[in-house]
Amino acid sequence: MAEAALALAIALPLLASVLSLPLGRRAPHLLWPVVPGALAIAAVIAERVRNDGEVLHLLGGWPAPLGIVLRADGLAAAFLGLGAVVASGTGLFAVRYFAADEGSRRSFSFWPLFFGIWAAANGTFVGRDTFNLYVALELLTICAVAMVALEGRTANVAAGMRYLLYALLASLSYLIGVALLYGAYGTLDMAQLAAKVRPTPASHAAAAMVSVGLFAKTALFPFHAWLPPAHGGAPAPASALLSAIVVKASFYVLLRLWFDVMPPLATPQVTMLFGLLGTMAVLAGSLLALRQEELKQVVAYSTVAQTGYLFLVFPLAGAANEVQPWAASAWTGAVFQGLSHGLAKAAMFLAAGALILSAGSGRIDALAGLGRAAPVASFAFGLSAVSLMGLPPSGGFLAKYLMLTASLAGGRWWWGLVLVAGGLLTAAYFFRPLSRLMMERDEAAPAARRVHWSLEWIPLVLALCAVGLGLASIEPFRLAQVGSPVAAETGLQ
Amino acid sequence: MNDWLPILTLLSSVVTACIIFFIPDSMPRLRTFVNLAGAIAKLGLVALMLRGVAAGEIYEMRFPLAPGLELLLRADALCLLFLTLSAFLWLLTTIYAIAYFGDQQNQSRFFGFFSLCVAATTGVALAGTLITFFIFYEMLTLSTWPLVTHKGDRHSIAAGRKYLAYTLGGSALLLVGMVWLESMVGPVEFALHAPPLGPDRTVLRIIFVLLIGGLGVKAALIPLHGWLPAAMIAPAPVSALLHAVAVVKAGAFGIVRIVYDVFGFALVQDLGASLPLAAVASATIIYGSLRALYQSDIKRRLAFSTVSQVSYIVLGAALAGPEATVGGLVHLVHQGLMKITLFFCAGALETRMGVTRIDQLGGTGRAMPLTMCAFSIAAIGMIGIPPIAGFVSKWQLGTGGLEAGQPWVIFVLAISSLLNAAYLLPPMYHAWFGPPVTTAAPDRERVPMLIWPALATACAALLAGLFAGADFSPLGWAQLIVEREHGG
Numbered sequence: 002m003a004e005a006a007l008a009l010a011i012a013l014p015l016l017a018s019v020l021s022l023p024l025g026r027r028a029p030h031l032l033w034p035v036v037p038g039a040l041a042i043a044a045v046i047a048e049r050v051r052n053d054g055e056v057l058h059l060l061g062g063w064p065a066p067l068g069i070v071l072r073a074d075g076l077a078a079a080f081l082g083l084g085a086v087v088a089s090g091t092g093l094f095a096v097r098y099f100a101a102d103e104g105s106r107r108s109f110s111f112w113p114l115f116f117g118i119w120a121a122a123n124g125t126f127v128g129r130d131t132f133n134l135y136v137a138l139e140l141l142t143i144c145a146v147a148m149v150a151l152e153g154r155t156a157n158v159a160a161g162m163r164y165l166l167y168a169l170l171a172s173l174s175y176l177i178g179v180a181l182l183y184g185a186y187g188t189l190d191m192a193q194l195a196a197k198v199r200p201t202p203a204s205h206a207a208a209a210m211v212s213v214g215l216f217a218k219t220a221l222f223p224f225h226a227w228l229p230p231a232h233g234g235a236p237a238p239a240s241a242l243l244s245a246i247v248v249k250a251s252f253y254v255l256l257r258l259w260f261d262v263m264p265p266l267a268t269p270q271v272t273m274l275f276g277l278l279g280t281m282a283v284l285a286g287s288l289l290a291l292r293q294e295e296l297k298q299v300v301a302y303s304t305v306a307q308t309g310y311l312f313l314v315f316p317l318a319g320a321a322n323e324v325q326p327w328a329a330s331a332w333t334g335a336v337f338q339g340l341s342h343g344l345a346k347a348a349m350f351l352a353a354g355a356l357i358l359s360a361g362s363g364r365i366d367a368l369a370g371l372g373r374a375a376p377v378a379s380f381a382f383g384l385s386a387v388s389l390m391g392l393p394p395s396g397g398f399l400a401k402y403l404m405l406t407a408s409l410a411g412g413r414w415w416w417g418l419v420l421v422a423g424g425l426l427t428a429a430y431f432f433r434p435l436s437r438l439m440m441e442r443d444e445a446a447p448a449a450r451r452v453h454w455s456l457e458w459i460p461l462v463l464a465l466c467a468v469g470l471g472l473a474s475i476e477p478f479r480l481a482q483v484g485s486p487v488a489a490e491t492g493l494q
Numbered sequence: 495m496n497d498w499l500p501i502l503t504l505l506s507s508v509v510t511a512c513i514i515f516f517i518p519d520s521m522p523r524l525r526t527f528v529n530l531a532g533a534i535a536k537l538g539l540v541a542l543m544l545r546g547v548a549a550g551e552i553y554e555m556r557f558p559l560a561p562g563l564e565l566l567l568r569a570d571a572l573c574l575l576f577l578t579l580s581a582f583l584w585l586l587t588t589i590y591a592i593a594y595f596g597d598q599q600n601q602s603r604f605f606g607f608f609s610l611c612v613a614a615t616t617g618v619a620l621a622g623t624l625i626t627f628f629i630f631y632e633m634l635t636l637s638t639w640p641l642v643t644h645k646g647d648r649h650s651i652a653a654g655r656k657y658l659a660y661t662l663g664g665s666a667l668l669l670v671g672m673v674w675l676e677s678m679v680g681p682v683e684f685a686l687h688a689p690p691l692g693p694d695r696t697v698l699r700i701i702f703v704l705l706i707g708g709l710g711v712k713a714a715l716i717p718l719h720g721w722l723p724a725a726m727i728a729p730a731p732v733s734a735l736l737h738a739v740a741v742v743k744a745g746a747f748g749i750v751r752i753v754y755d756v757f758g759f760a761l762v763q764d765l766g767a768s769l770p771l772a773a774v775a776s777a778t779i780i781y782g783s784l785r786a787l788y789q790s791d792i793k794r795r796l797a798f799s800t801v802s803q804v805s806y807i808v809l810g811a812a813l814a815g816p817e818a819t820v821g822g823l824v825h826l827v828h829q830g831l832m833k834i835t836l837f838f839c840a841g842a843l844e845t846r847m848g849v850t851r852i853d854q855l856g857g858t859g860r861a862m863p864l865t866m867c868a869f870s871i872a873a874i875g876m877i878g879i880p881p882i883a884g885f886v887s888k889w890q891l892g893t894g895g896l897e898a899g900q901p902w903v904i905f906v907l908a909i910s911s912l913l914n915a916a917y918l919l920p921p922m923y924h925a926w927f928g929p930p931v932t933t934a935a936p937d938r939e940r941v942p943m944l945i946w947p948a949l950a951t952a953c954a955a956l957l958a959g960l961f962a963g964a965d966f967s968p969l970g971w972a973q974l975i976v977e978r979e980h981g982g
Contacts, residue, residue, distance in 0.1 A: 402673065424662075425666055
């Protein structure tokens with residue numbers, strides 16, 4: 002049953018994507034079967050992975066390299082769960098968010114893209130073949146680009162074009178890397194590649210091409226310039242999905258490749274470089290976020306910064322040929338960072354959407370008084386900020402704690418410094434929106450609108466999930482350990 | 495059942511907070527009921543634990559966060575000293591705050607965060623491991639921020655920014671110190687009487703400085719005290735909460751925990767850290783008092799007084815020996831009782847008469863006699879005149895200093911007492927003997943819920959001093975803690 006669930010995880014949203022084209026205005030009804038279905042699928046897979054260690058499914062019964070192999074370990078199960086929760090929340094939010102302009106182009110085009118992203122992300126999480134991953138990432142990118150341009154204003158289309166340009170070059174780079182790997186080793190299956198990869202010049206070139214492509218898709222510094230206009234300009238539910246899931250998917254592939262497929266290539270210089278780029282992302286993203294006047298731009302730059310943390314896993318955990326002490330702690334910390342950032346950032350974009358709708362303006366200064374007019378959305382915004390700052394009790398805190406442990410215990414305190422400084426910078430750039438929420442509304446400003454309750458409560462539920470991840474952490478922690486490429490014995494004991 | 499007591503105590507405030515957030519501002523009676531019910535329930539639970547712990551029991555509850563990382567709630571004697579204080583003062587502050595705000599807006603938000611703040615304080619008191627302590631300590635920071643910025647004007651926001659900048663900076667130090675220590679010696683549980691060995695002494699010293707530096711922000715040790723006077727912009731009940739019930743106390747309590755239950759006293763001395771810590775505390779005592787002299791705003795004067803007085807607790811922790819420890823611990827309670835009285839009075843003066851500065855106090859003794867009585871009792875106690883509680887603390891600290899072979903402590907205490915007198919006697923003089931500044935109307939003290947909490951805490955301070963010898967006085971309890979710690 003769990004084996005079939007792997008295929009269903011892709012097929013169900015894909016089917017919904019196709020069906021939503023003829024359904025048009027009634028496409029949101031598809032959520033009623035898809036949401037519970039996807040959550041159940043994710044739960045079944047997680048349960049099975051926890052008990053048996055791994056779930057494997059050969060499409061059509063054909064083994065690799067002929068058939069398509071789907072496989073889920075702890076990491077995949079965790080991200081499938083993240084995808085299901087975030088996409089469900091986003092979808093339900095979008096129903097009311099677009100209700101105001103029913104029949105318009107954006108409410109019509111949103112749904113096929115939404116389900117398409119969901120299916121493609123799940124495909125990335127369970128795919129085990131470098132070319133199939135390419136296909137999934139391509140579908141993901143195309144849907145994401147279209148979503149960015151959804152608002153249809155000139156700025157959005159420009160942001161979409163810029164994103165498309167980055168993404169296409171990135172895909173090209175990735176594809177060249179995959180071609181080089183195929184040329185050298187004659188296979189695209191990850192398990193088979195892992196057994197064959199040797200540190201030859203061709204392998205290094207392939208790894209570089211693949212990585213650069215994935216960096217650009219993950220918006221890692223210095224390839225981050227496309228993200229803020231794209232994520233900041235899209236409609237709120239689209240931004241939530243883009244920041245929480247889409248950039249995670251390409252990071253996920255990067256993690257897979259470096260830890261599962263080509264650990265022999267991960268020399269200290271390489272992991273150091275990844276860590277440095279991550280550090281630059283944390284600093285650049287945070288400093289730029291400090292200077293934004295628009296609420297959603299702050300949140301978007303925060304994604305650039307938070308993605309930077311993820312890359313610290315490379316120097317902290319090392320890859321197989323230079324396993325670091327406390328590597329398991331760093332690995333689990335990175336997984337937690339991915340999950341809690343996904344939940345908190347989705348919550349924050351949705352809350353921002355509700356707040357902007359209520360204030361009638363996207364500027365930070367317009368937020369004054371919303372603490373009273375939209376208290377639940379304000380609280381959700383604050384709570385997700387707490388998780389992003391890495392303050393307890395939240396998933397973000399546990400992630401930071403685990404990675405900090407790995408860095409200090411391993412005697413590489415400078416990475417820990419990045420984590421701590423990043424947390425303080427996060428607090429600094431969220432301070433302005435948060436303090437505006439505490440202020441009284443200007444007499445001159447137009448009165449704040451009331452928004453539908455679901456627009457306030459869905460972000461709160463997602464934010465509570467991000468916080469809850471730090472409290473009910475024992476099961477996610479165990480799940481993340483299943484099939485982990487770094488030995489758990491060296492972890493947090 | 496018994497082991498559920500700590501979590502129930504914690505939940506009593508958390509649940510109260512969660513309910514209050516959802517009570518609309520238009521239903522103040524319901525909110526008041528929930529508020530008081532929560533506070534009273536908590537006091538009852540604390541009383542239950544108090545009886546058990548006095549009989550030698552320890553309540554414990556464990557909850558795993560990640561393998562090797564545990565949330566541990568444990569009610570021991572030291573915990574209950576702080577917990578009882580905060581539960582008792584929470585009830586009074588709640589009553590006071592209800593009267594203080596009257597029918598202003600945004601009250602559900604205020605009381606929600608207020609309860610959350612007390613929940614975090616409860617967690618700080620109950621924390622049995624370093625990580626548990628840290629989690630609640632940070633919750634305290636976060637839940638206090640909306641209270642500091644409650645008024646929502648520019649000054650409050652600026653004060654809130656200063657508060658966050660200081661406390662989050664402190665928490666970063668604390669986090670690094672904690673993780674560094676735990677990455678070498680494993681999870682740190684309080685009161686195991688096993689000092690961390692292994693790591694070399696320089697590293698331990700650095701970690702000690704990081705931890706104390708992190709906690710010193712909330713405890714307002716110089717030069718980390720800047721946020722406290724700035725936060726005076728907040729409403730009076732919040733000041734009471736910051737100064738007496740929760741925030742600075744959490745910092746001081748944390749330092750006590752670090753010195754006694756993480757490093758252990760012998761190791762702190764061995765590292766050569768106790769004398770510098772005592773010196774910083776002494777410097778803070780003198781500096782805070784000096785600054786207080788120059789404040790003409792009542793609340794700012796009281797704020798600098800807190801900077802000074804809280805360091806008595808740190809001084810007690812830093813000095814070796816049981817007598818000094820008892821002095822520091824008992825001052826945790828005594829300072830709380832006296833300082834909250836002063837803030838209650840300052841708030842009452844502000845709302846009922848519009849008095850915020852010392853030179854406006856003239857005639858208030860006649861206009862608000864009950865308030866000024868309470869104020870005077872607390873002020874005399876602060877100065878250290880018997881038989882009020884403050885005297886007991888200072889006496890204990892002085893004998894503790896002698897016992898520890900640090901006679902200079904007596905001088906610090908003497909100078910501080912003189913300074914205390916110098917900044918607290920003038921307001922009293924103005925109030926009782928100064929020419930009336932505002933014409934007295936007969937009904938200034940008509941709001942009993944605003945006046946009686948101050949009288950109650952003033953009486954408590956008086957009683958704590960008068961019956962210091964009794965078993966259940968704060969002094970008796972502090973002696974019990976020290977006996978148990980030293981007796982193993």
